[in-house]
Amino acid sequence: MYEGVAGEAPSLKHPFGVEDSGIDVFSEVIHGTRNDMYVGLVASLLTTIVGISIGAVGGYFKGLISDLVLGITQIFYVIPVLLLILLFARVFSILVFKGLGLTLIVLILAFFGWSGISFVVRGETLRVREMEFVQAARSLGAGSRRLLFRHIIPNILSPLIVLSTLNIAGFILTEVVVSFLGFGDANTSTWGLILNEGFPSVRTEWWVSLFPGLAVVFCVLGFNLMGDGLSDALNPRLRE
Amino acid sequence: MKMAQKLLEISDLRTYFFTEAGVVKAVDGVSVDVDNGETIGLVGESGSGKSVTAQSALRIVPKPGKIVGGSIKFEGQDLLVKTEEDMRKLRGPKMAVVFQDPTTSLNPVYTVGKQLTDIISLHRNLTKGEAQKSALRILERVGIPEPEKRLKAYPHELSGGMKQRVAIARALSCEPKLLFADEPTTNLDVTIQAQVLDLLKQLQKELGMTMVMITHDMGIIADMARRVTVLYAGKVMEVADTVTLFTVPKHPYTEALLKAVPSVAQTQSLDVIPGNIPNLIEPPSGCVFHPRCKYAKEICMKEVPPIEKVSEGHYVACHRSRELKLEGKGS
Numbered sequence: 165m166y167e168g169v170a171g172e173a174p175s176l177k178h179p180f181g182v183e184d185s186g187i188d189v190f191s192e193v194i195h196g197t198r199n200d201m202y203v204g205l206v207a208s209l210l211t212t213i214v215g216i217s218i219g220a221v222g223g224y225f226k227g228l229i230s231d232l233v234l235g236i237t238q239i240f241y242v243i244p245v246l247l248l249i250l251l252f253a254r255v256f257s258i259l260v261f262k263g264l265g266l267t268l269i270v271l272i273l274a275f276f277g278w279s280g281i282s283f284v285v286r287g288e289t290l291r292v293r294e295m296e297f298v299q300a301a302r303s304l305g306a307g308s309r310r311l312l313f314r315h316i317i318p319n320i321l322s323p324l325i326v327l328s329t330l331n332i333a334g335f336i337l338t339e340v341v342v343s344f345l346g347f348g349d350a351n352t353s354t355w356g357l358i359l360n361e362g363f364p365s366v367r368t369e370w371w372v373s374l375f376p377g378l379a380v381v382f383c384v385l386g387f388n389l390m391g392d393g394l395s396d397a398l399n400p401r402l403r404e
Numbered sequence: 405m406k407m408a409q410k411l412l413e414i415s416d417l418r419t420y421f422f423t424e425a426g427v428v429k430a431v432d433g434v435s436v437d438v439d440n441g442e443t444i445g446l447v448g449e450s451g452s453g454k455s456v457t458a459q460s461a462l463r464i465v466p467k468p469g470k471i472v473g474g475s476i477k478f479e480g481q482d483l484l485v486k487t488e489e490d491m492r493k494l495r496g497p498k499m500a501v502v503f504q505d506p507t508t509s510l511n512p513v514y515t516v517g518k519q520l521t522d523i524i525s526l527h528r529n530l531t532k533g534e535a536q537k538s539a540l541r542i543l544e545r546v547g548i549p550e551p552e553k554r555l556k557a558y559p560h561e562l563s564g565g566m567k568q569r570v571a572i573a574r575a576l577s578c579e580p581k582l583l584f585a586d587e588p589t590t591n592l593d594v595t596i597q598a599q600v601l602d603l604l605k606q607l608q609k610e611l612g613m614t615m616v617m618i619t620h621d622m623g624i625i626a627d628m629a630r631r632v633t634v635l636y637a638g639k640v641m642e643v644a645d646t647v648t649l650f651t652v653p654k655h656p657y658t659e660a661l662l663k664a665v666p667s668v669a670q671t672q673s674l675d676v677i678p679g680n681i682p683n684l685i686e687p688p689s690g691c692v693f694h695p696r697c698k699y700a701k702e703i704c705m706k707e708v709p710p711i712e713k714v715s716e717g718h719y720v721a722c723h724r725s726r727e728l729k730l731e732g733k734g735s
Contacts, residue, residue: 226467294466296508302464304523304574305496307488314522318513 166191174371181371183361189372193379196355200383203270203339203354204332210274211335212328215281216317222282223289224312234286240279249276249338253347265349269342273335284327288320295319322398329391333384340380355380410477411582411614412438412461417474419453419460426685430456430469432638436616438582443608443615445629445646447622447661451681453638454618458584462499463491478582496527500575502604504587506567510559516543516570517555520577527578539577545610546573547603565596572603579611586618601627622665626650631717634658637682637692640711644718651732654720656697659730691723699724 172182180189222233252272257264264271292298293316301315336355342348343356350357355376362372419431431453438444446454459465461476463483476483478498483491503509511519520539524530530538536555543551546569559567568588575583585604589597601624608615617628625632625646632649634642634657642655653659663675679696682688688695694704701724709721722728 296503296505297511299464299466300501300503300509300571300574301511301523303462303495303501304578305492305494305526307492310526315511319511321513 171369173369180375181369183358183372184365184369185361189358189375192353192358193355193376195353196358196376197379197383199266199352199354200336200339203266203273204336204383204387207270207273207277207335208328208332210270211278211281211331212324214274214278216285216324218278219282219285220289220312220317223286224293224308224316233282237279237282237286240276241283243276245276246338246341249273249342250345250347253342257349266352266354269339269348273338277331277335277338281324281327281331284323285320288323289316292316292319322395325398326391326395329387329394333387336383336387337380410437411440411479412436412616413475413477414457414461415475417457417460417476418472419456419465419469420472421469423468423685428684429638429687430684431460432687433474434633434635434638434640435474436633436640438614438616440581441612441614442631443617443629445625445632446616446618446635447620447625447632448635449620449677449681451637451684452635454635455586456638457635458501458586458616458618461584462495462501463488464495493527496523496580497578498580499582499584500578500580501584501586502568502572502575502588505591506564506571507559507591509571510567510574512559514558515555516557516559516562519559519570520555520574523574523577539573542573542577543570545607546570546576548573564592565599568592568596568600569603572600572607576607576611576613580613582614582616583608584616584618587620589624590619590621604628622650622661634661637684637687639692640719640721641693642718642720642722643711644714644720648715648718649732653730653732654714654718654725654728655693655722656699656724656728656730657693659732660696662733663731665733691721699728 166188167186168178168182168188170182170184170186172178174181178188178190180193182188183192218233218237222230222237249272253269256268256272298311298315301311306315339348339354340356340359343354344359346360348354348356358376359373362369366373415435417431417434421428421430434453434457436444436446436457446457448454456465456469460471461483465471471484478494517536517539520542521535524535524538539555540551543554548554548566548569559570562570588604589600592600604615605628607613617624619625629646631645633640634655636657641657642649642653649658650662653662660675660677664677666674677696682692682695690705690707691709694700697704703723707723709723711719711721712725714720714725
């Protein structure tokens, strides 16, 4: 990583300043961007896949399966996720998956983060499955799998895509919290880790905290706006 | 008269919905025969069981509904013993449904072309291009102008009448032998209604299709159907050929339905049938129609009237059908 004089204030040469360790903050934020995007995108992708599968099954099939799925989803929805993420991150990184690094965080986030999507998918599936076009497709020979994947899920994609996009921001934020608290992967540079390193000297070397903080803010804002934009773009009624 | 082969034979069908409030007997002992090539009418108010009868024939009754009794035979085969897999192969190429509201019966996220080719390629081994061609032909057939352009349109870009034509095209895309038209014109403008009915008649002739017209509109029945089955609260009230039913109805409910049809020459106010369709969880004792029947006597409250033959092809379920002189429509 690009280095400069330890503790140097922002200048043309080091626009975000330099850390105590002598590392240029700008270059560290850039590295952090890559790693945080990886966390947000992959965790959101995983939760979307898991959430759709579980939610769709729970919404489409009635009876015992539906109740069971709803119960499991509710449990995952109400547990204090952040505490468990911190616990799992610490325990697993020491004991089991030493070499996984950031991927371990992604897996933990995804494991605890699918219930929101699942709820939306379940509710929307319950709504859409009763619509006449589903019955119409069934009356023309479509089976369960076809009804679910060709007719129900495409009709609930808009809210899902919006939610998944917002989830990217959410997972990045959670990762920032985890790293900031020192529970993340200490060998991978993320925005949270920079914030963690900059925190003790935030009064004097403010630039170490400010710039990664701004990166988080713009990133989260960006994904929120993207979610809005996608929801408009995906609405066939607004498509010309 | 030549005995045509029965295409569909429903006898003593019972389809109940097991809801939390109780068992709703939506269809309770309905029998309907459909000959090859004819159009029959199923008439009744909302909730009389006419749509559920059609759903039962295709075995697509939504949960918590279940067929609990009776038999349904199609081309001589018992449909109630078929596997879901086999039923799926029948739906489309053998039997199809046109639904009431084309705004909800077409999938909003797919283009017209996609909806048609989806069904066509589900049942036939065609290449994408062939399916596309087939979709184009069927759109032409249902009288859609500029069909190439419409293939790429989304349902919301079409008018109500056009949407219903697309829905009809979709139902006919695999050339079914039997078409259930479930109130296909109820949600359309009056002028469009006539067009759609004409289209159905014409298509039926061209394709040699059999049709079951489900409606509450006696006018449509007069226009379309050769024979009629009148349903009320999940039970058959009267069966007759259309002319007989209109001129000499034998059931008070049929009479009431006929009187509820407005005509141009009418001078007095329209007769409405008092009351609502009964609660099907606890249907009225005796004849289900007795609480709303102006001719009801004591026996009607106590005993369920059996279906009796009035004349060839004319059956009625009414205790007083012999004594009553009921009024039909003049024409």
